[in-house]
Amino acid sequence: MTPRKLSRGVAVVGAGMSGFGAFPGLSTRDLFVDAFLDMRRSIDQGLDPATIEALYLGNFSSSAFEGQGFIAPLTADAVGLLPKPSTRVENACASGGTAVREAMIAVASGLYDVVLAGGIEKQTDLPIARVTDVLATASDTQYEGPAGFTFPGLFGALATAYMDRYGATPEAFMRVAIKNHDNGAVNPRAQFGKRIDDIMAAKRAAAERKGRTIPDWADELEFLADDRANPVIAWPMRLFDCSPVSDGAACVLVVAAELAAQFTDSPLHIVGYGQASAGAAHDRADLTSLSATRDAASQAYAVSGLGPADIDLAEVHDCFTIAEIMATEDLGFFDAGRGWAAATDGATGRDGAIPINTSGGLKSKGHPVGATGVAQVVEVWKQLRGEAGDRQVPGNPSLGLTHNLGGSGQACVVHIFQRRS
């Protein structure tokens, strides 16, 4: 079935995010205020907040993470949106991307002209074991739970299937981590503002200070293969293959395309959009590829008339390093089974054929679950407007793609953004 197009053009005219990291004493509402103020500063002609007509808010589990359900109206209140309608959107790690999509559809419907799409999560108040348990509620708790799966475990299993099919080695996963840390080191909002070799230097210095044996890793790969420095979490996923536990918020202002000029001369038009669902891992025929990504991407390409070769850069859902490799194949940037080699030979770097996760990705920027899909749009906003500073992709990019995944691949949302001026 050919996907239908929106009956009205929709554009993003502002985008902002809080810092991502661990922020004791700040709730999701506080972080959302930071993101909201950052978004307001990004709007070239300024924003009268009273023009915002509705809020769609991506959030996975504020109920469990901060003991606060029913989070949307409280968040709307925090940024002065009352009495406008506010709705929480939950789609696991794809909650943020889904909120952007719902905001887009709401504007395209003609019901609203100006809608705020946001995302929030506050994970660091809980001990790590509880965080693992809360995240695991996004798996199939009737079957994957009793099997003992965790989220690193589910992606570890996808990784073993991928390695077996295509001969990939853990070095490819390490290359993704090294690249995303390189990018995150030049993103002031990233949780880890450090390259892997900076982390190695810090560990060597700490060992020297404490009078311990100074580790003699020859390079980043040797560090990442060290069981003590980079312990296995769920084979073959090690600590540095996993995105961190994070707090953060992000929001973007979504408006009718015909009104975009009131806000900025450089809006991002949402020219591609797709969303798909899939079953639990054991219900899928193939574990080396994610059907929800392929389905969402094919919709986004079909409605935009674009193909993967047209895209200048992409923010993809690297909750685990294997997920980035699979995404670059399922989005069509590389053939099936070629993504791991592409990650190894630098094709996904900032100056590569298709820059992937210039923000640092979930891996280095951080992964406050519900905020992630919205923050991906924030990075594309900066890159396409030439505002990405030290991590700016060269060549005046005009087309950027976001790929937001839920669970182990049960949900996927893809958007393609275009700057026309």
Add this chain to the structure above:
Amino acid sequence: MTTTDTTDLPFNATGFYRLLADKKLMGCRSHSSGVLYLPPRPYCPVSGAADLRWEPLSGRGTLTAFTVIKVPPSHMVAVGYGRDRPYACGVVALDEGPSISAQLFGFDVDDPASIAIGTAVRAVFFERDVDGESRTLLGFEPVAE
């Protein structure tokens, strides 16, 4: 093996685990579509009919994906697993077609690279304490060569 009366068993996780408690691995088949489901479903999305019947499965299959968990969830920590006592779990494709997630036994969890996808496995039933109650769960182990 005891005889289980499946007459009133719901075609869902409750029915599945009740059968496991009797050491039986069963899926269910839609009469109209002929599709076999594991995990069981009360509704066949292929035919749109709720016409399922329980069907015994051989428990034989092959390993299609696996991991070795070194940082377990709380319910696995509660039964003694942890970094010093990792465990394997994975996805098994049964000879009859459907796949299922399960814990894996009899593999060398200290050398995960030695675990081979495609290994022939068979179902085992094991007991685990869940919230103070013993439950029978599904596992798989390699078939001795």
